[in-house]
Structure formats: structure tokens, C-alpha cells
Amino acid sequence: MAIVNLNSFDELGEHANRHEWLLLDFWAPWCAPCKAMNPVLEQFSELNPETAVIKVDVDNKQDLAVKFGVRAIPTMVLLRRDQFLGQDTGSKSLSDLTDWIDGLKQTASQPA
Numbered sequence: 001m002a003i004v005n006l007n008s009f010d011e012l013g014e015h016a017n018r019h020e021w022l023l024l025d026f027w028a029p030w031c032a033p034c035k036a037m038n039p040v041l042e043q044f045s046e047l048n049p050e051t052a053v054i055k056v057d058v059d060n061k062q063d064l065a066v067k068f069g070v071r072a073i074p075t076m077v078l079l080r081r082d083q084f085l086g087q088d089t090g091s092k093s094l095s096d097l098t099d100w101i102d103g104l105k106q107t108a109s110q111p112a
Contacts, residue, residue: 013082018050018052021080021101021105022078022081026065026074026075027073028059032103033091037089043094072089073089078101080108085105086100
């Protein structure tokens with residue numbers, strides 16, 4: 001699945017209706033670590049088509065950054081539809097990103 005740039009909060013709801021798993025990437029064009037994450041996110045997106053990767057430019061979507069408590073970038077947020085599962089900050093390798101997401105998915109799938 002292709003990486004999507006989020007333009008509005010309503011679009012987030014539309015993505016949640018179409019995809020069970022959403023990975024939000026809070027970033028900015030001037031952020032070097034954010035730029036370093038782009039190839040990692042592209043690889044992750046290709047290998048994990050069940051997870052929608054959605055980029056949120058914090059300069060343009062400050063309301064969403066505030067809603068999710070983003071204080072540093074890059075910040076990754078994993079959602080299951082509209083349920084918040086976890087948040088992590090900083091650039092990561094593909095294996096670290098995959099391990100973090102798989103761990104959250106596994107925890108979310110366990111009965112309460």
C-alpha cells in the first residue's frame with residue numbers, strides 16, 4: 001500500500017474505516033531524522049500492506065499533533081481503527097519499527 005499524506009482529520013476517519021491498522025508518522029520537511037525515516041517507512045509499507053502508513057506534517061496539521069500529544073519528531077503512533085495502541089519517538093531501523101508494531105499488535109489481539 002502506498003504511503004498517504006493526511007490532509008484533514010476527517011481523512012483519518014476514512015482510513016480507519018478502510019484499514020484495521022494505521023501507522024501515523026508525525027514529521028516535518030525540515031527534520032533530518034524524519035527524512036531518514038522515509039525509506040524505512042516505504043519498506044515497511046511494501047512489506048506490511050495490512051497497515052496503512054499515514055504521514056502527518058506537523059507544520060500543517062498542528063491540531064493533530066496536539067491531539068496525539070506529539071512533542072518531538074519523528075513520532076510514530078499506531079492505531080487499531082480509532083483505538084490508540086502506542087506511540088514512539090525517534091528514527092528507527094526497519095527491524096526496530098517492525099518489532100515495535102508487531103509487539104503492539106500482539107498485545108492488542110490478546111483477550112483482556
